[in-house]
Amino acid sequence: MVRVSGPEAGRIADRMLKLKGNAHLSEQKRGMWYGTLIHPETKSDLDECVALWMPGPHSYTAEDVVEFQVHGGLQLVQSVLSAALMAGARLAEPGEFTKRAFLNGRIDLSQAEAVIDLIRAKTELASRSALQLVKGDFSESIRRMRQTLIRLQAHVEVTIDYPEHDVESVACARVIETGQELLTEIQELIRRGKMGRVLREGIRTVILGRPNVGKSSLMNALLRQDRAIVTDIPGTTRDVIEEYANIGGIPFRILDTAGIRDTEDIVEKLGVERSREALREAEFVIVVLNSNEPLSLEDEELLLQTEGLPRVIVLNKSDLERRIDGVEPLAGDSAVVELSLKAGRGLEELEHEMVLRATAGGVQMDDASYMTNARQNTLLQGVVDDLELAVEAAAAGATLDIIAVQLQSAYAGLGQVIGEEAGEDLLNEIFSNFCLGK
Ligand SMILES: Nc1nc2c(ncn2[C@@H]2O[C@H](COP(=O)(O)OP(=O)(O)OP(=O)(O)O)[C@@H](O)[C@H]2O)c(=O)[nH]1
Ligand SMILES: [Mg+2]
Incomplete structure (x- = not known):
């Protein structure tokens, strides 16, 4: 076309x-x-x-x-x-059709941004979220909040200009009440927005473990595809391999890494270094242990290093005799899953735990409808700060002028979210993310 x-x-x-x-x-x-x-x-x-x-x-x-x-x-x-x-x-420039739709007032900025998300969506859930945004539900709630704010602002301004109209304490009480309602609503938007980012970009999930424990086998099992080379030679994987997997509707960016050990082999050494780098940027970790061998020092070290990250500990090769123990005390509140990739046992449980833990309780479908991006989240966070200051000032009985300034700033912040006060630079930045013809 x-x-x-x-x-x-x-x-x-x-x-x-x-x-x-x-x-x-x-x-x-x-x-x-x-x-x-x-x-x-x-x-x-x-x-x-x-x-x-x-x-x-x-x-x-x-x-x-x-x-x-x-x-x-x-x-x-x-x-x-x-x-x-x-x-x-x-x-046309990249995104120019959508840009024109925005400039001609047919859609607002957050709807335009959602078009990018729709095109890039990697799972059905993500595309459904983006579509909700395109349809403008999110913009609608931002507009409603702006309406509330402007009425509040008007009340405050009138009380400043005509002190006989209303007493300051009444205006302050209203700022506190309405301010807190708005804060709750915006904080919920931010929480859902973070979930939105997960839906869009995928959870950076690193598979770690000693050589030969079955990391690459696990990668292939999660992808349902023979992506990584599997052999019985320790040190097979020497580079980080990255691939998307759709698990329970959640996109995971899965990274298979080189088995971590001390080695003299130059290539393998570089690979191990990359594994450690991958760990630094991990959002989720799967630590793979061989249940057929006693827990080694390297295993313990890995468990300590990944403490605090959302993770699942996998005891692989459970088809063989169990020789590992002492994992539970080091596991903290992480899930420990027994797996046999050879016998095809335990994969479902692992996937279940991944979805549960990576999304901290699971994604709710209606979370998806308010997915926001980093730009919007930063602005919303700014609005939260403004409102908190306004509420605090009102509670401390500060003068109404100070409160009015905060409310004004919150109002402007919400406007920027839907692009009411967007500058040329911002527009170029956003629309350059599109592909041609959109
Ligand atoms: N018995 C048994 N063998 C398994 C299981 N999973 C993997 N293996 C075997 O273990 C060996 C190593 O598997 P890989 O997936 O290459 O292990 P890796 O952790 O990626 O190894 P490196 O890349 O060398 O770090 C292969 O021979 C696999 O067939 C399992 O559940 N049970
Ligand atoms: Mg491997």
């Missing part, structure tokens, strides 16, 4: 699209039209085509839009593109 948007879209289509009876698309009603695409200069046929004609404002960008649906194939699409360029169009 080749898409053209803007006031010239109809005339550009007229130069490159031959309709029945030499009709002009730009003079037609909104709808689907069949015709032949031609080269604007040589007039030679390029392809048959179904053109979708959507005069503004009822289109994605709210401008006149034509979409040419052609047979596809790189060469063909290229020639349709160059025909459009010759007929007066220019190439």
